Amino acid sequence: MVYSKRIPTALTENEISDIRKLVDSAVVDPNVKGGLRWPLGKASSGDRYTVYGVWHVINTVYRSSTFRLKVREVDRFDFGAGTGEAAREVILVLKGISQKLEEGGEVERSSVSDMLKDALKIIWDHFLSADPYLI
Template structure:
């Protein structure tokens, strides 16, 4: 079960993912209250992996639900007619293994190049030139740091 929740009092959007060994058709009021209690006890803390922490002993609710992991992501999409670039900073913490990581992820889709490659009679030089143009665009706008150094 996946539920997206806006926590207005915490200025946070939360994606709650529950997994269970038995099939649930509907949550009871007690189960919903246990989940709400678990969410409401979360404390925003930018100094910990995942950006959320729970007070000691509050990572579970009613012995039935427990927090197994926390993710905090910041994503930005850039689109053009031939390029789609998604840049994401993900900060994760796994309570089961007590490990955390922060990563920077980039997902790039080159729309025109894919369609050109699917054509049978495409010229390699044309695809190569398009790749060079896209890489130059990415370098100039996203990777180049000369303006920070001067």
């Protein structure tokens, strides 16, 4: 991903070349956060382009009629702050519950609770009991 403070309408050949040199100078290194590093002095291209962060993300999405479960394995590094992290993130969207709550009006707590219990039972039976790494 390339970030710019201004929206480029058309990149010149020089700008494309600078960005290409910056990307090509990256070295794949699984021992550093983000999985990429740059040799000394190669993390920028003049005063115009600078690497300020690296992210490596693997998304796995599971869907059913009542929920969507997204598991993200993230390895990131922020050069500006000098911090990095590797994390496993889980995003759960409960479609039926969201629809009931968005409809407004009086929502029966027991029906929402039952929907939540059913979704969590499916997740437990199919994911957590089979893969202790997710716990």
